[in-house]
Amino acid sequence: MSLDRRAFLGVAGLSALAVAGTRSLDALTRRGRAEGASEARAATRWAMVVDPGKCRKDDGCTGCIAACDRAHNVPHFSERAHEVKWIWREPFDRAFPDHGGSLPEDAARSQSVPVLCNHCDNPPCVRVCPVQATWKRADGIVMMDYHRCIGCRYCMAACPYGARSFNWLDPRPRIKEPNPEFPTRTKGVVEKCNFCEERLALGRPPACVEACTEGALVFGNLKDPRSEVRRLLRSRHALRRKPELGTGPNVYYLV
Amino acid sequence: MSVCEKALVGGRRYWAWIGALLAVILVGVLFYLRQLHVGLGITGLSRDVTWGLYIAQFTFLVGVAASAVVVVLPYYLHDYHAFAKITILGELLAMSAVVMSLLFIFVDMGQPERALNVILYPTPTSIMFWDMISLGGYLVLNAVIAGLTLGAERRGVAPPRWLRPIVVLSIPWAVSIHTVTAFLYSGLPGRHLWLTALLAPRFLASAFASGPALLILLAMIVRRLASFDPGREAIQKLSVIVTYTMVVNVFFVLMEVFTVFYSGIPEPMAHFEFLFVGLEGHAPLVPWMWASMALAVISLVLLLTPRYRTDERTLAAACGMVFASVWIDKGLGLIVGGFVPSPLGDVTRYVPTLPEISITLAIWAVGVLLVTLLCKIALAVRGEPAGA
Numbered sequence: 001m002s003l004d005r006r007a008f009l010g011v012a013g014l015s016a017l018a019v020a021g022t023r024s025l026d027a028l029t030r031r032g033r034a035e036g037a038s039e040a041r042a043a044t045r046w047a048m049v050v051d052p053g054k055c056r057k058d059d060g061c062t063g064c065i066a067a068c069d070r071a072h073n074v075p076h077f078s079e080r081a082h083e084v085k086w087i088w089r090e091p092f093d094r095a096f097p098d099h100g101g102s103l104p105e106d107a108a109r110s111q112s113v114p115v116l117c118n119h120c121d122n123p124p125c126v127r128v129c130p131v132q133a134t135w136k137r138a139d140g141i142v143m144m145d146y147h148r149c150i151g152c153r154y155c156m157a158a159c160p161y162g163a164r165s166f167n168w169l170d171p172r173p174r175i176k177e178p179n180p181e182f183p184t185r186t187k188g189v190v191e192k193c194n195f196c197e198e199r200l201a202l203g204r205p206p207a208c209v210e211a212c213t214e215g216a217l218v219f220g221n222l223k224d225p226r227s228e229v230r231r232l233l234r235s236r237h238a239l240r241r242k243p244e245l246g247t248g249p250n251v252y253y254l255v
Numbered sequence: 256m257s258v259c260e261k262a263l264v265g266g267r268r269y270w271a272w273i274g275a276l277l278a279v280i281l282v283g284v285l286f287y288l289r290q291l292h293v294g295l296g297i298t299g300l301s302r303d304v305t306w307g308l309y310i311a312q313f314t315f316l317v318g319v320a321a322s323a324v325v326v327v328l329p330y331y332l333h334d335y336h337a338f339a340k341i342t343i344l345g346e347l348l349a350m351s352a353v354v355m356s357l358l359f360i361f362v363d364m365g366q367p368e369r370a371l372n373v374i375l376y377p378t379p380t381s382i383m384f385w386d387m388i389s390l391g392g393y394l395v396l397n398a399v400i401a402g403l404t405l406g407a408e409r410r411g412v413a414p415p416r417w418l419r420p421i422v423v424l425s426i427p428w429a430v431s432i433h434t435v436t437a438f439l440y441s442g443l444p445g446r447h448l449w450l451t452a453l454l455a456p457r458f459l460a461s462a463f464a465s466g467p468a469l470l471i472l473l474a475m476i477v478r479r480l481a482s483f484d485p486g487r488e489a490i491q492k493l494s495v496i497v498t499y500t501m502v503v504n505v506f507f508v509l510m511e512v513f514t515v516f517y518s519g520i521p522e523p524m525a526h527f528e529f530l531f532v533g534l535e536g537h538a539p540l541v542p543w544m545w546a547s548m549a550l551a552v553i554s555l556v557l558l559l560t561p562r563y564r565t566d567e568r569t570l571a572a573a574c575g576m577v578f579a580s581v582w583i584d585k586g587l588g589l590i591v592g593g594f595v596p597s598p599l600g601d602v603t604r605y606v607p608t609l610p611e612i613s614i615t616l617a618i619w620a621v622g623v624l625l626v627t628l629l630c631k632i633a634l635a636v637r638g639e640p641a642g643a
Contacts, residue, residue: 020374081301081603094599097522124444130383131372150372151295151365153305154383160445160598166305166365168296187294188365245444 041139045222046195047250048209049232052113054216057089064114065089067211071196073184075167075174084165086193087116087208095241096253113253114208114217117142117163117193118241121248125155125164134190140222140250141195151188160245164192195219222250261635262628269631276624283617286610287362295365298611303603304594306363308615311590313359315465315582316352316622317436318458320393322466323349324429325496331422337492341485343633344477345470346401349429351625352466353394358618382438389432396425401633409636433458440593448526448593451514453507458585460504465581467493467500468574473626475571483634487567494570498558501577505551508584530592535602537595540588547583550576 055061068074068087075084092099092111119142126136133148134155156164170187178184182198185191196206204210209219220229229252232238238252265273290297300307326345329335361367378384400422407414437455440446471493474485515523528534530544554576556563563569596602607615 081303082296083302090599097600127380128382128443130378130381130387131369131376132378133372148369148372148376149366150369152360152363152383153365154381154439156302156305157440157446157594158443162303162597162599165302167294168300168302169294186366187296190365242445247444 041137043223044139045250046119046140046200047220047222047229047252048116048195048206049218049220049229049238049252049254050114051216051218051232051254052092052111053254054214055114055212056214056216057112062089063211063213064208064217067207068193070177070179071199071207072182072194073171073175073179075171076176077169077174082168084167084171084191086165086191087114089113090115096239098242098244099239115161115163115241116208116251117195118161118247118249118251119193119195121250122246124158124160124247128154128158130154137197141197141200142192143194143197144191146183146185146189146191149189151190153190155190160242160247161249164190166190262631264635265631272627273624276620276627279620280617280624283614283620286613287617290362290610290614291367295363297608299606299608301603301605303597303601304591304605306590306594307605308587308607308611309359309363311586312615312618313356313363314436314458314590315586316356316359317390318433318462318581318585319466319469320349320352320356320390321429321433321459322462322470323397324426325463325467325500326470326493327422327429328426329492331419332426335492337486337488340483341470341474341489341493343401343404343637344473344485344630346397347629347633348466348470348473348626350394350397350401351622351629353390353397353432354625355618355622357390357394358621359615362614362618382435382442386432386435386439389428389435393425393428393432396421396428400425401629405633405636430459433462445598446593447522448589450523451511453511457504457507457511460500460507461581461585463500464497464504465578465585467497468577471497471574472571472578473630475567477630477634481630481634483637490567490570491565494558494564494574497574497577498555498564501551501555501558504581505555525596526592529595529602530588534596537602537604539604539606540591543583544588547580547588550580550583554580 065087069076072086074086077083089112092113095113095115119140121140123134123136123142126134126142129135130152131148131150133145133150134142135145136142151166153166156166167185167187167189172178172184175184196204196208199206205219206217209217218228218232220227222229224230232254233252236254238254240249240252243249298307298309323345326338326342330338330342361370364370373384373387400418403418404414434455437458440449441451441454443449471490474490474493478484512527515527525534529537530540532538533541554573557569557573557576558564563573591605594603595605
């Protein structure tokens with residue numbers, strides 16, 4: 001059989017398309033991963049309740065932030081542009097722009113609240129990710145796969161809470177005390193709070209919750225009527241950030 | 256001699272031009288290697304302004320690509336013969352624009368070696384997945400149509416009959432690429448500049464103004480350099496199309512301004528204030544946005560006055576202004592403006608860095624090089640003395 005150059009290129013192109021097409025179809029029909037684990041997790045909906053009244057922000061306590069950074073090898077970049085943050089503090093009127101006006105201006109600015117990924121019921125970041133590098137687990141945790149992320153940052157554009165960070169530079173030299181128990185990340189991928197799923201798997205509470213000596217952070221299962229989070233939400237009024245966007249945050253702030 | 260080898264025949268000026276483009280590309284490649292090594296931290300992007308020059312160029316160029324439909328539709332669907340010669344230029348411009356937009360996506364990725372994950376883990380809920388399908392498909396459609404049409408011409412026969420349904424398919428497909436690109440932005444909660452159903456229509460209007468304006472300029476250049484005349488009638492008809500679409504584009508922008516400011520809802524207003532008057536003392540884009548507005552108004556005066564529109568010198572100036580106006584609006588303001596203020600209210604300064612600008616220029620040079628080579632091949636096939 002004789003092939004001229006044009007015919008060869010044509011056949012090669014069609015073959016490449018066919019291979020790519022079958023891979024795609026294959027992947028589209030593949031069942032969701034780790035289904036067994038999903039069933040066990042379906043009875044759980046992790047949530048956090050923040051009691052800003054108990055938070056010792058006035059004396060500059062950063063216990064929860066430091067514990068999280070240590071546990072997850074969160075790098076420290078001094079320049080704001082390249083900051084990586086999992087849990088941090090925001091003035092009340094920035095965290096709750098729709099409620100900021102209901103407080104006197106000085107009160108809204110001076111009160112700050114810890115903010116983190118809300119592990120939304122309907123997460124826009126998961127919807128937009130083109131490679132399923134971020135996905136929602138049956139127990140509500142919005143997970144990240146640092147090894148699959150292509151670094152397109154579409155999730156960062158989609159998150160209305162600014163909860164996601166991108167590794168603009170190599171993070172490893174900026175980690176103070178590396179924790180060998182948790183992976184470090186590479187440059188060019190997105191990361192965020194994971195509700196300490198690695199600790200939950202061992203039956204331990206999230207690092208920030210454990211670190212808070214004042215009990216300002218309460219973590220638990222919303223599907224369990226006897227849980228502490230359910231008890232708090234029954235007895236006190238709570239806010240969620242930007243509820244009007246329909247994302248369904250699972251971090252509550254007591255008022 | 257293969258058709259591609261026709262790109263290798265040219266005079267000294269031709270080779271000097273190719274050499275200059277290759278030099279720009281080389282500088283960009285070197286900076287890109289640096290970006291690969293250091294990370295996207297060498298750009299002006301930040302945790303608040305996460306997309307900038309690269310993604311804005313991508314958005315603008317998808318529009319240029321889509322705009323080929325304004326010559327393809329009248330020529331193939333309505334047998335409008337005045338567009339016979341200019342249609343091939345439109346298709347080649349579209350192909351080059353698609354290649355450029357794909358390159359801009361690629362250089363924006365933090366982990367480009369994982370690019371094929373988009374195919375390995377196809378995700379229909381992600382608009383980016385659909386964007387990849389529509390852009391890739393559009394590139395193939397245009398390559399097939401232009402290739403077969405030229406091949407048939409070269410052998411002096413009619414193009415195969417089965418090409419027609421493909422041409423018809425390429426028409427809604429062109430509209431789809433820019434609609435899907437608008438959906439990338441308009442479906443995000445909490446990004447109030449983009450959260451408007453008018454975004455896709457606005458994208459199409461501005462694309463169908465800036466793309467044909469560029470095509471008119473390309474036709475004028477080709478006519479001068481290669482003694483290939485797409486015809487005065489084609490250019491005049493295109494100029495009418497540019498006039499209408501630019502009017503519609505400006506109309507859409509004014510619709511947006513009315514809704515945002517009359518409703519008085521703070522979040523969308525803040526973005527417009529940042530773009531046009533500045534916010535919290537930050538006004539980096541204000542001169543650009545007003546320049547874009549001024550260019551739009553002046554170009555419309557020229558286009559709407561028959562005396563100026565029919566004079567090819569003023570027409571060329573008007574087309575240049577339309578192109579520049581839309582480039583500023585889409586290639587600068589729309590993307591950066593969508594990120595400022597951030598969802599937490601931060602007004603962050605974004606200034607593209609030298610590496611970022613060099614990489615951007617290199618990708619534009621790749622596009623210009625592609626247009627040059629493809630036109631060279633196409634015009635050689637057409638049997639015209641392709642000089643210069």
